[in-house]
Amino acid sequence: MSGTEIGLAVSVFLACAVEAVEALTIVLAVGTTRSWSSALSGVAAATALLAALVAALGPALTSLPIDVLRVAVGGLLLVFGLQWLRKAILRAAGLKARHDEAALFAEEADAARRAGRPAGFDPYSFTVACKGVLLEGLEVAFIVLTFGANQHRIPLAAVAAAAAIVLVVIAGVAVRAPLARVPENTMKFAVGVMLSSFGTFWGAEGAGASWPGNDAALLVIIPALLAISLALVALIRRASALAPAPVGTP
Amino acid sequence: MRVLAALARGVWDFVAGDDWRVALGVACAIAVTALVATSTVAAWWVLPLAVVALLADSLRRAARG
Numbered sequence: 001m002s003g004t005e006i007g008l009a010v011s012v013f014l015a016c017a018v019e020a021v022e023a024l025t026i027v028l029a030v031g032t033t034r035s036w037s038s039a040l041s042g043v044a045a046a047t048a049l050l051a052a053l054v055a056a057l058g059p060a061l062t063s064l065p066i067d068v069l070r071v072a073v074g075g076l077l078l079v080f081g082l083q084w085l086r087k088a089i090l091r092a093a094g095l096k097a098r099h100d101e102a103a104l105f106a107e108e109a110d111a112a113r114r115a116g117r118p119a120g121f122d123p124y125s126f127t128v129a130c131k132g133v134l135l136e137g138l139e140v141a142f143i144v145l146t147f148g149a150n151q152h153r154i155p156l157a158a159v160a161a162a163a164a165i166v167l168v169v170i171a172g173v174a175v176r177a178p179l180a181r182v183p184e185n186t187m188k189f190a191v192g193v194m195l196s197s198f199g200t201f202w203g204a205e206g207a208g209a210s211w212p213g214n215d216a217a218l219l220v221i222i223p224a225l226l227a228i229s230l231a232l233v234a235l236i237r238r239a240s241a242l243a244p245a246p247v248g249t250p
Numbered sequence: 251m252r253v254l255a256a257l258a259r260g261v262w263d264f265v266a267g268d269d270w271r272v273a274l275g276v277a278c279a280i281a282v283t284a285l286v287a288t289s290t291v292a293a294w295w296v297l298p299l300a301v302v303a304l305l306a307d308s309l310r311r312a313a314r315g
Binding site: 076082083087196204210225229236240 | 264288
């Protein structure tokens, strides 16, 4: 396996693990408080929709000319990666609330209890579980398709994604509680750096630039972006600490 | 029509996220890279520089609230 393929597998695994933890929390909340069968039907419906999406878009993407694919995928990956990284930096700097699975679980479970519950099939559980898995799964499908298609390694990306999902589901079934101990914010930070780095690399290559050292350039881009992101966290923390307190604050 | 509008809004939210300026900046940076790549000057440095500038600017705006 080449360095780029290892990077692909690690990025997809981490991104999918984060999304799977979020989806699992939603499914656990409606499943434990209302109806497991309806919640699992929602999961099955969302999974089928996502599989159809990947099956339809995967071959279409891989048939595009490589430079078109790289510039489109690189650009999208970069936009997407910068979104993750921006949020992760704001969370690490304390300017945005950290993702808390226990709090999300309590919030979802409370909403589920308050909604009326019919006998038999429960549309609420079905819809919430389906929507949760579909929304989190779309990000997974996007990452699998873009990373996989660009390297012509969709099966490798799919295996990394499946491994992450299986691992998270096994852990969820074992503890029967939201996976609050998963270092989700740190993982999101790492994924943001990886997506942005690969996006920068492929976007520039697709636009016609040649990287010094070819694929080895990634070994410089990834640590450099990580160092810059950590420096930005420190800079924002320092600026927040130095900022004058609002008028009226004791 | 309403479904199409909702779908378009969903795609826009998915791609642009919290800061549409970043998406626009990335598109412009890729276009500049392509332009520089047609000349004799190396073009690989454009995108990394743009990424750092866009990230820093987006964070500065978010921090100001």
